[in-house]
Amino acid sequence: MTAITTAVGREAAKASRRRGGGIAPPWFFAAPALVVYALVMLYPSIAGAGSAFTDWSGVGEQRTFVGLENFKQLVRDDQALGALRNTLLLTVAIVVVQNGIGLLLALGVHTGIKSRMALRVIFFAPVVVSPVMVSFLWKYVYNPAPDAGLNAALDAIGLGALRQDWLGDPSLALWSVAFTVIWQCAGYSMVIFLAGLEGVPQELHESAMVDGAGTFARFRHITWPLLAPATTINVMLSTVGGLTLFTQIIAMTNGGPGYATDTLSTVLYKQAFVYGKFGYSTAVALVLAIFVAAVSFIQIGYLRSRETTA
Amino acid sequence: MRTGYSPRTLVRELVMVAVAIAFLFPVYALVTLAFKDPAQIANEPLSLPDPPSAGSFGEAWQSASLGSALLNSTLITVTSVVVLIVLGSLAAYFLARTASRLSYSLYILFLVGIILPFQLGMIPLYQLVNDLGLLGTYQGMILFYTGIQLPFTVFLYTGFIRSLPADYTNAALIDGASHLQAFGYVIFPLLRPITGTVLILNAVHIWNDFFTPLLYLGGSGRETVPVRVFAFVNEYTSDYGLVAAGLVLAALPILVVFLVLQRYVIRGFSSGLKG
Numbered sequence: 130m131t132a133i134t135t136a137v138g139r140e141a142a143k144a145s146r147r148r149g150g151g152i153a154p155p156w157f158f159a160a161p162a163l164v165v166y167a168l169v170m171l172y173p174s175i176a177g178a179g180s181a182f183t184d185w186s187g188v189g190e191q192r193t194f195v196g197l198e199n200f201k202q203l204v205r206d207d208q209a210l211g212a213l214r215n216t217l218l219l220t221v222a223i224v225v226v227q228n229g230i231g232l233l234l235a236l237g238v239h240t241g242i243k244s245r246m247a248l249r250v251i252f253f254a255p256v257v258v259s260p261v262m263v264s265f266l267w268k269y270v271y272n273p274a275p276d277a278g279l280n281a282a283l284d285a286i287g288l289g290a291l292r293q294d295w296l297g298d299p300s301l302a303l304w305s306v307a308f309t310v311i312w313q314c315a316g317y318s319m320v321i322f323l324a325g326l327e328g329v330p331q332e333l334h335e336s337a338m339v340d341g342a343g344t345f346a347r348f349r350h351i352t353w354p355l356l357a358p359a360t361t362i363n364v365m366l367s368t369v370g371g372l373t374l375f376t377q378i379i380a381m382t383n384g385g386p387g388y389a390t391d392t393l394s395t396v397l398y399k400q401a402f403v404y405g406k407f408g409y410s411t412a413v414a415l416v417l418a419i420f421v422a423a424v425s426f427i428q429i430g431y432l433r434s435r436e437t438t439a
Numbered sequence: 440m441r442t443g444y445s446p447r448t449l450v451r452e453l454v455m456v457a458v459a460i461a462f463l464f465p466v467y468a469l470v471t472l473a474f475k476d477p478a479q480i481a482n483e484p485l486s487l488p489d490p491p492s493a494g495s496f497g498e499a500w501q502s503a504s505l506g507s508a509l510l511n512s513t514l515i516t517v518t519s520v521v522v523l524i525v526l527g528s529l530a531a532y533f534l535a536r537t538a539s540r541l542s543y544s545l546y547i548l549f550l551v552g553i554i555l556p557f558q559l560g561m562i563p564l565y566q567l568v569n570d571l572g573l574l575g576t577y578q579g580m581i582l583f584y585t586g587i588q589l590p591f592t593v594f595l596y597t598g599f600i601r602s603l604p605a606d607y608t609n610a611a612l613i614d615g616a617s618h619l620q621a622f623g624y625v626i627f628p629l630l631r632p633i634t635g636t637v638l639i640l641n642a643v644h645i646w647n648d649f650f651t652p653l654l655y656l657g658g659s660g661r662e663t664v665p666v667r668v669f670a671f672v673n674e675y676t677s678d679y680g681l682v683a684a685g686l687v688l689a690a691l692p693i694l695v696v697f698l699v700l701q702r703y704v705i706r707g708f709s710s711g712l713k714g
């Protein structure tokens with residue numbers, strides 16, 4: 130027994146020196162995860178990127194290499210270009226407004242007020258509900274009838290003149306969808322900002338107050354710079370969420386009226402499963418993937434630099 | 440210099456409560472709608488239901504087959520999360536405790552999966568799942584969620600394990616424990632905080648996911664709650680009271696769980712992404 134433990138001990142000590150502290154676990158610990166990840170994400174993504182250059186219909190194995198034909202078609206396709214524009218507009222609106230509201234909510238419920246825990250629960254609750262259900266809830270709120278939902282509420286508070294066909298008006302529908310997403314996700318931004326606010330030392334505020342700094346000056350020079358990590362996370366999450374927005378569109382407008390609310394995700398879905406153009410669909414998916422990756426890299430770089438200079 | 444409850448705090452409190460009331464308006468509209476009969480819906484769209492009628496709930500439960508949908512969702516969510524925790528923590532333990540170039544490359548490979556939108560592989564994966572005979576099955580969905588959520592899970596676990604001292608396992612290994620024993624008895628219990636985060640984030644995501652279950656489970660009889668609700672609402676679209684009752688019922692289970700575990704859920708969402 131002693132011989133065995135010393136042998137194991139010697140072996141372990143050797144391994145420990147080699148690995149810098151820990152004894153390395155065997156490779157088979159990572160194998161199952163790697164196999165599933167490769168099967169579900171790596172292989173399909175590579176295959177998807179590859180079929181973006183083919184005319185694959187999705188039925189059977191028959192596919193011909195067509196080079197950049199799908200991408201040429203994409204830049205001539207009004208629906209796809211409109212979807213690209215809508216995707217970018219939605220993303221900008223969601224990133225700016227959702228995080229702006231999230232920050233204000235966080236500042237509002239951070240300290241002092243008695244109802245802060247209850248309010249946090251209320252503002253966060255929609256985050257845990259399925260986007261499908263939140264979308265249907267808002268679809269009713271946006272009911273075009275003058276005596277239902279938001280229109281009825283506007284009428285009740287004397288703003289009847291503002292009644293709209295929220296989802297039926299092509300110039301308004303995109304913003305109505307964006308607002309639904311913002312309503313659901315502002316609480317998510319809020320809790321991340323709240324976690325950031327907890328890291329802001331109270332002493333900094335107190336000494337700044339002694340020096341005569343007002344509320345805004347203290348926010349500008351103390352709170353905001355220290356919220357940089359929380360801002361990084363929030364902006365990244367909402368950007369990727371905005372770029373890949375799908376469920377809310379399908380549930381509320383299905384891309385309509387016309388193509389007014391189509392996004393890259395809804396177009397690639399329709400191209401594949403409605404029109405059977407799988408090759409073209411994966412070309413749209415590849416464009417989306419490049420956008421997501423590019424934006425992620427740019428944001429990580431930019432926001433990290435803000436964190437270190439702040 | 441604690442200011443305490445000043446008049447300014449009172450004003451802030453009142454403003455925030457007013458904001459919360461406005462924020463809850465859609466929920467009020469939906470819940471009251473579910474308790475009204477068609478005549479009330481037409482004549483008094485915003486008033487409280489008088490008298491309230493709960494008849495729509497039973498009908499919605501039946502029409503949307505919510506009972507079996509809840510079972511399907513629970514089975515898929517629980518199994519996927521358990522598999523994710525086991526595979527993710529094991530892989531992360533290897534990645535965090537192996538200092539070779541291979542393990543570092545493997546870690547980066549997993550990270551790529553966080554940025555990769557699943558839409559890119561959506562169609563080849565659909566084909567693959569079809570070829571494996573897994574369309575319309577629980578196994579197909581569990582396999583999908585495990586693969587899609589692994590990068591994020593591995594990322595969270597690896598960061599956490601790196602912050603733990605290696606001495607514990609070394610001691611166990613020197614005492615003759617196998618690697619699996621050392622992991623199961625020494626490491627895994629230490630991972631509880633991050634396991635909580637992994638569990639909450641993955642469970643909420645999987646429970647609410649819509650697109651893939653729509654593709655994989657549509658028409659199979661094993662549809663999850665969001666897929667059933669989608670079909671139900673599209674079928675009864677003009678019957679507002681019934682649709683509202685169905686939405687309330689379908690959202691209730693996760694809201695109840697959230698209210699019970701609110702502290703943990705909010706902490707999971709606000710901490711998990713710091714890495």
